[in-house]
Amino acid sequence: MEEQYNPQALEQAAQAHWRDNNSFAVQRDDAREKFYCLAMFPYPSGKLHMGHVRNYTIADVIARYQRMQGRNVLQPMGWDAFGLPAENAAIANNVPPAQWTAQNIQYMREQLQQLGFAYDWSREIATCDPDYYRWEQWFFTRLFERGLAYKKKAEVNWCEHDQTVLANEQVIDGCCWRCDNPVERREIDQWFFKITDYAEQLLDDLDSLEQWPEQVRTMQRNWIGRSEGVNLSFELNGEPLQVYTTRPDTLMGATYLALAPQHPVALAAARDNAELAAFIDAQSKLEVKEEAMATMEKLGMDTGLTATHPLSGEQVPVWVANFVLMSYGSGAVMSVPAHDERDFAFARKYDLPIVQVIARRGEGHDYDPTTWQDWYADKQDVVTTNSGEFDGLDFQGAFDAIADRLESLGKGSRAVNYRLRDWGVSRQRYWGAPIPIINCDDCGAVPVPEQDLPVVLPTEVEFEGVGSPLKQMPSFYETTCPRCGGAATRETDTFDTFMESSWYYARYACAHNDSAMLDDEANYWAPVDQYVGGIEHAILHLLYARFYHKLLRDEGLLNSDEPFTRLLTQGMVLKDGAKMSKSKGNTVDPQALIDRYGADTVRLFSMFAAPPEQSLEWSDSGVEGANRFLRRLWKLAAAHIAGGNAPALDRAALDRAQRDVRRKIHETIAKVGDDYGRRQTFNTAIAAVMELCNELGKLDDSAQGRAVLDEGLRAVVLMLGPIVPHTCHALWPALGGAGDVLDAPWPAVDESALARDSIEMVVQVNGKVRARMDVASDADKDSVQQLALEQDNVQRFLEDVTVRKVIVVPGKLVNIVAN
């Protein structure tokens, strides 16, 4: 064995060995438990960044640890290859997106291989490959037949100057990122998936995801936003005008109605009201983002119309308000300014009547119609008032009484509403999977028949700079209708890239099946046992993938309910306290570090610097420290090996110091196993191994000292195998280990080594530590208490006071309460 730690040579040798032995290719094996470990696949942006390194190292450590636990481990890798950056790069460098993407994939694949990740590369997929997206197109046509995919008008960000649709990120301060002209809202026909049909399931099944971070489940719960309320109708010109409210108990306080600017009644009223038309038009130019909606000034205009209150029969004015969303409920709300903060602000601004219908007893609960107080909107400890026959009821009582009355009058019904909206899957972009639809003047939207799939995205394209090239390519869009045979046009929109990432995890199981989207192998491997990815995907990607999994299940392609059993959301990688970005100039290129220190040092530091869920502060000197540790470990092992074969361990012959080190070895094995498996805190696992190495270095050179060191070094190599696999691959046979370290079983804890004859206990007086003492591990409480009271420094603090109580926590501490 080499005396010097030489990462370049040993990493290349290990990687060649794994490649030559197909070490990470896996097949179905019913004799062993399967374990599917997956990290979110990368967008092939050009080269790996530190976030990738961290993400993939975490997953790799888990995969390798599970393999040492004897499981049949699948860890695949692929490419989320469609998306906007390829189009931007095409414009900037005059390279077609397909070519740019392919080059990036090639380079990044090499980088991943250099990092030694245990991937089964035979299952690699790229979502821009027609062999992949054809199944997505096929599945879309199935959903279309089942009525789960449908077309409707929806708003997009539109730049009039560039004649193009913009992504939210391309809208900067309400203006186009390229030409700086104001962005408008425009309605165009788009395809949607009825995710709202699955809202209840998506919400209920969150309870079964016990191994997901509570944070992510909460975010999804809020995103789905289930609410219980009542749909009720006011009457306007003899027609019912429906509103949705979660507060029917405040119905008697409704003093006006507010419509979304796009509401049909508002648009109708604007036809002969130029001022109103101008107002609605102005609102349509504003951003539609929720954060913008929440912070912008609340503006409105009276339509001049009035509607009849369903219970009181009174006439209330109908307004148009910019904060009412057409996409939620019915696009109209009943306004109860006394008990809703937004309505209150709006009523004060436009001098609309405020009628208090909820009261609360107690100090500071007087109703003041000039100042908003938070209790106005409370549902607890309140009673109805000014509501005629509905007076004196609590929230639920009033809710039920008023809902019952509306139902009996035929003017309303209880309803559950979701904030979740249907998933718009159309994108007016080039670099995506074509939507397999043919638009025929006679037959409407007709799905492309199965035998004509895939609809292949042309890759030889010219980028003019604006808009999708597909829309300028008659050779792509001119076709005939599959139903009537007449001339027709192909859909030129492509799918949202969340489509591809919603089912890729299942496709890895049968990556090369060209006769079906998924097969039995998918049911063998699914669900993913461990999924690892960034917290920024907590809502959208994970919700869409959960939805897709249920769609695939209902299509008969999968037999489980959820795609990801356990989820680990890793934090960001920071430099100088800020997210790494080119504009800040604080990026760290992993490649330079791999070249300088080797992959194992980079992996070790990434895992040591912070627990995986927290953000990680990058530190160049920390990387050096990680490298120093590996060199020290190498030296310790090399010196030990150079001393020849270690004698057999004789447990009875160990002196006290050797017994202590041996206890530490087995305590560390237990702790590291727990840290890898249950806690997933790899930083503390590494710290524990470092502590152990510090102890091993102090062992004497006697026969039994060398025997304990031998046992300790083998344990260290096994424990670090998942984190620094190349180094351990080289050390393992040098220490006499059989086979590859990656297939070695996880070391067993020798319970007998854990026994102690005495324990150090702390003695507190009134909660402050005053002494430490060694106590026999089998000492009873009374003798521990006795010994504690006898400590000199304890005695000092017990002068002139009376002992009231003594608390003994076995094995830990004694607290003497005295005053």
Added chain:
RNA sequence: GCGAGUGUGGUGGAAUUGGUAUACACAAGAGACUUAAAAUCUCUCGGCUUCACGGCCAUGCGGGUUCAAGUCCCGCCACUCGCACCA
């Protein structure tokens, strides 16, 4: 605005179920080796105080519960992330 999270030495972090605050590492300082430097090794390292033993203070801020609080509860402050066409 709404939702979620974080806050501990000079720095990254540890303390897992309420029970020894600051493990492990980085940086810094001192020493050894060396002609010298690098590398390596040894020691010191929260603040104040004490010749020393020891003592007092300290986990963003202010309260509370408890024999005992970094950990639980209430109220603040600061920062970070997400918000539907970036992935």
